Amino acid sequence: MRRIFRQSSVALIVFVFSLILAGVGACGQSASSTALQAAPTQTPKMAEQVFKNIQVLKGVPADQVIPAMQFIAASLGVECEFCHVRNAFEKDDKDEKVTARKMMQMMFTANKETFEGKREVTCYTCHRGSTDPVGTPVIFESEPKPATEVAAVPSENLPKADQLIDKYVETLGGKDAILKITSRVEKGTLIAGEMKAPVDVYAKAPDRRIAIVHMPGGDSSTAFDGHVGWLSAPGRPAREMSAAETDNVRMDAELFFATDLKQLFHSFRVRSQEKINDRDAYVVFAFNEGKPPVKLYFDAQSGLLVRLMRYVDTPLGSNPTQIDFADYRDAGGVKVPYRWTIARPSGRFTIQIEELHQNVPVDDSKFVMPPPPPVAAGQKSP
Ligand code: HEC
Numbered sequence: 001m002r003r004i005f006r007q008s009s010v011a012l013i014v015f016v017f018s019l020i021l022a023g024v025g026a027c028g029q030s031a032s033s034t035a036l037q038a039a040p041t042q043t044p045k046m047a048e049q050v051f052k053n054i055q056v057l058k059g060v061p062a063d064q065v066i067p068a069m070q071f072i073a074a075s076l077g078v079e080c081e082f083c084h085v086r087n088a089f090e091k092d093d094k095d096e097k098v099t100a101r102k103m104m105q106m107m108f109t110a111n112k113e114t115f116e117g118k119r120e121v122t123c124y125t126c127h128r129g130s131t132d133p134v135g136t137p138v139i140f141e142s143e144p145k146p147a148t149e150v151a152a153v154p155s156e157n158l159p160k161a162d163q164l165i166d167k168y169v170e171t172l173g174g175k176d177a178i179l180k181i182t183s184r185v186e187k188g189t190l191i192a193g194e195m196k197a198p199v200d201v202y203a204k205a206p207d208r209r210i211a212i213v214h215m216p217g218g219d220s221s222t223a224f225d226g227h228v229g230w231l232s233a234p235g236r237p238a239r240e241m242s243a244a245e246t247d248n249v250r251m252d253a254e255l256f257f258a259t260d261l262k263q264l265f266h267s268f269r270v271r272s273q274e275k276i277n278d279r280d281a282y283v284v285f286a287f288n289e290g291k292p293p294v295k296l297y298f299d300a301q302s303g304l305l306v307r308l309m310r311y312v313d314t315p316l317g318s319n320p321t322q323i324d325f326a327d328y329r330d331a332g333g334v335k336v337p338y339r340w341t342i343a344r345p346s347g348r349f350t351i352q353i354e355e356l357h358q359n360v361p362v363d364d365s366k367f368v369m370p371p372p373p374p375v376a377a378g379q380k381s382p
């Protein structure tokens, strides 16, 4: 059963970059159009105002419900249908949904009463990607392999964050070369398991970006227009992202990410050295107040950024995203990653760039969210 679910989730990835749209789109017209109307500057709507049958997550901003659901699905290793009736998310027909409500309450109580209100226990703490948590220690068939050894570097011997960032900028080609780039247009292929689809990425300084995946059923876009992030998928109205999601696409859209890095975050701390694909990398935590830290992994030898880890906070736990950068090549005096892999608990995909042009004119209209289609009477959401 679970295998079948997993395979269908690969198909889902092609749908959208962030899988978030898949969730909201599936909730039907009412939820997605409400999300569309909510401009980020307005007071956010609460879950119980937007959704029909919220009993536990009352008082949580509505745009955090779907990320929280993704957190649950990842924690239990299931798809939405494990608890929900398709296209009727408000229904309580499945016992699993009713149990999940009790579990949320149990989790909130444990954190409140045992952990001074800190979110120490989450669904994942017990479930670890399974619906059936194991309560008894396991006896392994063979000796477990020791974790890949990383020479423990005493923290005072680690380089300073400033040095790592400066080296990164230098290795890319230096500040002057980076700041000469006004736009970047890339053509490539998205690879998700067996699936391949052509991708176009347009970026314009300082922070506009759109990635368009051309699928058999139509185009799917992830964009930041300089102010807000938005998503679109075939057959669904485009929608604005939540504040937390927007933070993330804004980061992707920063054409001068390397040179602006010190301004983009409040403070940095080098925490450790880790192995990525058998190479040493320094891990730099980048902090902004009230937000989960972003982890930057710099290759110890080349100085290049090889991994970025970021988290979207939800009422139940954090959803991680890992982006690995590879195949750095020179483009007009600046090194650019020609390949990146975006991985989440629900799956991963890789984008391989085949063609790249810089400093070509890109019209601002490219980044603007298409208006919602006029609502025709009797129209049903797909
Ligand atoms: C393990 C069970 C479980 C899984 C898996 C799960 N949900 Fe939920 N979902 C719930 C529960 C429980 C509620 C009700 C929360 C409450 O009462 O506060 C809910 C509520 C919702 C609602 C609000 C419905 C309404 O109108 O009241 C939506 C939408 C939703 N889920 C979407 C999803 C999506 C999309 C996924 C897959 C990414 C998903 N859920 C996965 C248990 C689950």
Ligand code: HEC
Pocket (backbone or CB within 6 Å): 072, 076, 096, 097, 099, 100, 103, 104, 107, 121, 122, 123, 124, 125, 126, 127, 131, 132, 133, 316
């Ligand atoms: C303290 C540990 C713990 C935490 C935290 C926890 N669970 Fe559970 N959960 C369990 C155990 C143990 C079972 C199995 C109970 C049984 O076998 O009857 C279970 C069962 C379930 C089931 C029923 C699975 C099935 O196959 O029918 C659902 C759904 C579920 N949990 C959802 C959640 C969600 C959602 C969260 C987070 C909000 C969560 N759990 C947090 C321990 C936990």
